[in-house]
Amino acid sequence: xxxxxxxxxxxxxxxxxxxxxxxxxxxxxxxxxxxxxxxxxxxxxxxxxxxxxxxxxxxxxxxxxxxxxxxxxxxxxxxxxxxxxxxxxxxxxxxxxxxxxxxxxxxxxxxxxxxxxxxxxxxxxxxxxxxxxxxxxxxxxxxxxxxxxxxxxxxxxxxxxxxxxxxxxxxxxxxxxxxxxxxxxxxxxxxxxxxxxxxxxxxxxxxxxxxxxxxxxxxxxxxxxxxxxxxxxxxxxxxxxxxxxxxxxxxxxxxxxxxxxxxxxxxxxxxxxxxxxxxxxxxxxxxxxxxxxxxxxxxxxxxxxxxxxxxxxxxxxxxxxxxxxxxxxxxxxxxxxxxxxxxxxxxxxxxxxxxxxxxxxxxxxxxxxxxxxxxxxxxxxxxxxxxxxxxxxxxxxxxxxxxxxxxxxxxxxxxxxxxxxxxxxxxxxxxxxxxxxxxxxxxxxxxxxxxxxxxxxxxxxxxxxxxxxxxxxxxxxxxxxxxxxxxxxxxxxxxxxxxxxxxxxxxxxxxxxxxxxxxxxxxxxxxxxxxxxxxxxxxxxxxxxxxxxxxxxxxxxxxxxxxxxxxxxxxxxxxxxxxxxxxxxxxxxxxxxxxxxxxxxxxxxxxxxxxxxxxxxxxxxxxxxxxxxxxxxxxxxxxxxxxxxxxxxxxxxxxxxxxxxxxxxxxxxxxxxxxxxxxxxxxxxxxxxxxxxxxxxxxxxxxxxxxxxxxxxx
Amino acid sequence: xxxxxxxxxxxxxxxxxxxxxxxxxxxxxxxxxxxxxxxxxxxxxxxxxxxxxxxxxxxxxxxxxxxxxxxxxxxxxxxxxxxxxxxxxxxxxxxxxxxxxxxxxxxxxxxxxxxxxxxxxxxxxxxxxxxxxxxxxxxxxxxxxxxxxxxxxxxxx
Ligand code: FES
Ligand code: FES
Numbered sequence: 001x002x003x004x005x006x007x008x009x010x011x012x013x014x015x016x017x018x019x020x021x022x023x024x025x026x027x028x029x030x031x032x033x034x035x036x037x038x039x040x041x042x043x044x045x046x047x048x049x050x051x052x053x054x055x056x057x058x059x060x061x062x063x064x065x066x067x068x069x070x071x072x073x074x075x076x077x078x079x080x081x082x083x084x085x086x087x088x089x090x091x092x093x094x095x096x097x098x099x100x101x102x103x104x105x106x107x108x109x110x111x112x113x114x115x116x117x118x119x120x121x122x123x124x125x126x127x128x129x130x131x132x133x134x135x136x137x138x139x140x141x142x143x144x145x146x147x148x149x150x151x152x153x154x155x156x157x158x159x160x161x162x163x164x165x166x167x168x169x170x171x172x173x174x175x176x177x178x179x180x181x182x183x184x185x186x187x188x189x190x191x192x193x194x195x196x197x198x199x200x201x202x203x204x205x206x207x208x209x210x211x212x213x214x215x216x217x218x219x220x221x222x223x224x225x226x227x228x229x230x231x232x233x234x235x236x237x238x239x240x241x242x243x244x245x246x247x248x249x250x251x252x253x254x255x256x257x258x259x260x261x262x263x264x265x266x267x268x269x270x271x272x273x274x275x276x277x278x279x280x281x282x283x284x285x286x287x288x289x290x291x292x293x294x295x296x297x298x299x300x301x302x303x304x305x306x307x308x309x310x311x312x313x314x315x316x317x318x319x320x321x322x323x324x325x326x327x328x329x330x331x332x333x334x335x336x337x338x339x340x341x342x343x344x345x346x347x348x349x350x351x352x353x354x355x356x357x358x359x360x361x362x363x364x365x366x367x368x369x370x371x372x373x374x375x376x377x378x379x380x381x382x383x384x385x386x387x388x389x390x391x392x393x394x395x396x397x398x399x400x401x402x403x404x405x406x407x408x409x410x411x412x413x414x415x416x417x418x419x420x421x422x423x424x425x426x427x428x429x430x431x432x433x434x435x436x437x438x439x440x441x442x443x444x445x446x447x448x449x450x451x452x453x454x455x456x457x458x459x460x461x462x463x464x465x466x467x468x469x470x471x472x473x474x475x476x477x478x479x480x481x482x483x484x485x486x487x488x489x490x491x492x493x494x495x496x497x498x499x500x501x502x503x504x505x506x507x508x509x510x511x512x513x514x515x516x517x518x519x520x521x522x523x524x525x526x527x528x529x530x531x532x533x534x535x536x537x538x539x540x541x542x543x544x545x546x547x548x549x550x551x552x553x554x555x556x557x558x559x560x561x562x563x564x565x566x567x568x569x570x571x572x573x574x575x576x577x578x579x580x581x582x583x584x585x586x587x588x589x590x591x592x593x594x595x596x597x598x599x600x601x602x603x604x605x606x607x608x609x610x611x612x613x614x615x616x617x618x619x620x621x622x623x624x625x626x627x628x629x630x631x632x633x634x635x636x637x638x639x640x641x642x643x644x645x646x647x648x649x650x651x652x653x654x655x656x657x658x659x660x661x662x663x664x665x666x667x668x669x670x671x672x673x674x675x676x677x678x679x680x681x682x683x684x685x686x687x688x689x690x691x692x693x694x695x696x697x698x699x700x701x702x703x704x705x706x707x708x709x710x711x712x713x714x
Numbered sequence: 715x716x717x718x719x720x721x722x723x724x725x726x727x728x729x730x731x732x733x734x735x736x737x738x739x740x741x742x743x744x745x746x747x748x749x750x751x752x753x754x755x756x757x758x759x760x761x762x763x764x765x766x767x768x769x770x771x772x773x774x775x776x777x778x779x780x781x782x783x784x785x786x787x788x789x790x791x792x793x794x795x796x797x798x799x800x801x802x803x804x805x806x807x808x809x810x811x812x813x814x815x816x817x818x819x820x821x822x823x824x825x826x827x828x829x830x831x832x833x834x835x836x837x838x839x840x841x842x843x844x845x846x847x848x849x850x851x852x853x854x855x856x857x858x859x860x861x862x863x864x865x866x867x868x869x870x871x
Pocket of ligand 2 (some may be wrong): 087356405406811812813814815816817848849850851852
């Protein structure tokens with residue numbers, strides 16, 4: 001028994017309501033039900049505005065927050081969501097959410113994710129929104145399904161609904177001992193009468209009653225990952241499928257002047273396609289496609305764009321192009337009066353997500369309908385891009401996103417989807433396009449580079465009196481200071497990025513925290529205060545204070561920060577973003593120009609913990625991934641040509657980089673669960689920079705943090 | 715000029731007529747539909763494409779098909795015996811060593827290769843054997859735990 005049925009009111013009176021919009025972009029509800037087989041369908045969509053004139057729109061009821069739960073005649077429970085799984089654990093978490101409400105173990109729930117014909121549009125899988133938005137939507141949908149099951153059982157047993165109990169996929173009448181499993185209950189009552197909109201006030205299980213959520217739950221589908229059975233987007237194979245490649249310019253901004261498409265004939269059975277600016281080839285094997293591409297690219301003549309910047313002058317370029325100029329400090333008078341002042345500029349390089357699976361898509365045309373399998377965090381966005389590229393309606397494009405090999409914010413635009421579709425259209429056969437690592441490093445987008453100016457002043461007591469913080473180019477995430485400062489302004493100013501830039505795990509929050517937490521350290525030194533005490537003295541946020549306290553205790557900050565050793569330093573940083581809070585301590589070892597992170601202790605809190613197993617993986621993954629941009633990762637380019645587009649030259653973290661890791665997860669059952677796959681990354685780089693200062697007295701204000709002079713740090 | 719190559723894949727005799735320089739990875743994936751070996755870089759720097767050739771872990775992305783003439787190749791699909799997983803696969807499951815799982819086949823096969831040579835590796839030996847393998851989900855700590863677990867004789871858990 002996992003839910004107390006007496007606490008819930010079964011749904012009623014809404015069985016005839018149709019959802020606001022057709023699910024799955026045009027598939028009718030009837031067809032939808034047929035596809036799943038007869039069963040109970042509950043649509044979690046806000047009612048059309050007209051049907052609920054007085055109900056206030058709570059929590060962003062845009063009509064897009066939708067999830068669906070299906071209970072089959074055979075008792076199978078299926079949850080449909082537009083969210084994707086790329087290793088971050090959404091599949092497992094959403095299964096837990098539905099299982100909790102339906103009184104079954106998590107592995108009884110299957111998910112259909114990110115299939116635009118079959119799942120609702122739950123938006124982009126980004127910004128840690130799955131936990132705070134989609135989990136509640138699925139819980140409410142499952143809770144509504146549960147209430148309908150209770151009603152069905154009450155009718156069947158001819159008892160009051162309050163007497164029905166649900167346990168392990170069965171409804172029970174405790175008085176008579178009669179039982180009926182969910183499949184039996186819906187079997188007789190399939191289809192129309194049971195399609196109901198989720199009532200706004202449906203009761204979900206309280207955190208303290210959780211039996212499935214909040215428990216360590218192994219990853220859904222994990223067996224297929226260790227056997228190789230799972231098919232990632234790049235593994236999809238269709239009958240008669242060809243392998244495709246797109247021609248790339250030699251440098252950013254270069255335009256194709258001429259090319260000999262006939263040269264593709266050098267490769268057996270190859271086909272070459274030119275369609276506007278797109279040039280590509282397809283052939284029965286990848287090798288033949290590579291040869292064909294090589295042959296035509298030798299004949300290509302290009303016109304290069306004038307004066308593209310190089311990474312060496314990137315920061316000057318960004319500053320020069322700050323939109324409206326870099327704003328002046330509005331607290332200049334305050335600063336002039338300050339007892340101690342800090343004026344500093346911090347730089348953060350472009351970095352690449354480098355997911356293990358590069359961009360890939362298989363496209364197939366059938367009777368004018370296009371189906372694309374691809375790895376993207378934005379399945380409905382990808383469908384829209386295909387619709388406009390080919391002038392098709394929503395019912396003519398289907399995007400399916402198999403669980404894919406990593407995103408980290410880097411696959412909002414899948415890119416390969418349109419390339420594959422163009423080639424497949426010309427070839428009249430399905431085509432797979434899988435990007436190479438060099439393409440991924442060069443033509444996918446980067447985390448934005450940043451130039452950040454900080455000016456701050458302290459009074460004679462060491463209290464911050466003014467703060468002016470300007471982020472040029474990288475973004476406004478976590479730009480606001482969590483510290484109490486009488487006069488404070490933090491701003492983001494866009495610039496003209498010379499390279500393609502986009503999202504990334506926690507986006508600008510990393511750059512902003514690097515600058516802010518480094519500056520706070522510098523100010524603590526100026527104030528003659530311990531960095532921990534200095535932060536605490538300026539903090540009100542109790543959750544942030546709690547993670548700081550935890551990390552300081554577990555790391556033994558007081559004792560370790562008191563030691564002076566030029567080869568060993570400790571540093572501290574904290575921050576908050578997307579509703580969660582994090583604090584980290586790092587210990588670094590220094591030998592000449594060599595910087596090694598030896599120990600990282602991090603405390604993290606993201607509300608009520610949904611899946612401790614996955615949370616731990618996410619936090620550890622964030623810390624280790626964060627080591628890369630902190631220590632080494634940096635896209636280097638010269639006049640629009642990327643210089644380090646390989647894993648040899650672009651040093652992502654490896655086993656040898658793994659420090660001693662010490663992670664403390666604080667559970668806050670009273671706080672709504674929020675996402676956890678991003679924020680744990682933001683404290684690591686500043687903690688390292690501060691540790692370097694602690695050991696050496698050198699303040700390094702650039703990420704990657706390098707001891708050697710520019711260009712010598714690898 | 716195409717050549718005909720004979721090899722054993724997961725215990726079965728296979729024959730392929732193709733460009734002898736074509737990478738083993740492409741042949742496994744495209745001709746034999748064995749997509750368990752992954753493309754990660756094509757440059758020998760990520761380990762996603764790792765398979766066993768005569769028991770040794772190799773990068774199939776850099777191995778021309780002609781080089782495995784007459785040899786025995788084992789891919790991730792060939793590791794389990796029916797429904798029974800290989801102990802290394804079991805260890806990866808037990809330690810939650812996969813996030814997206816794209817690196818997992820390569821990691822598992824590299825571990826099988828390592829334990830065949832060194833049944834009781836030290837942590838240094840494990841790191842040395844796996845350092846050519848990337849996990850961008852950065853699940854390195856759980857992967858290390860899985861390798862240690864797999865290295866322990868049953869019952870010493
Ligand atoms: S794909 Fe072979 S080593 Fe990366
Ligand atoms: S689990 Fe995603 S790359 Fe290793």
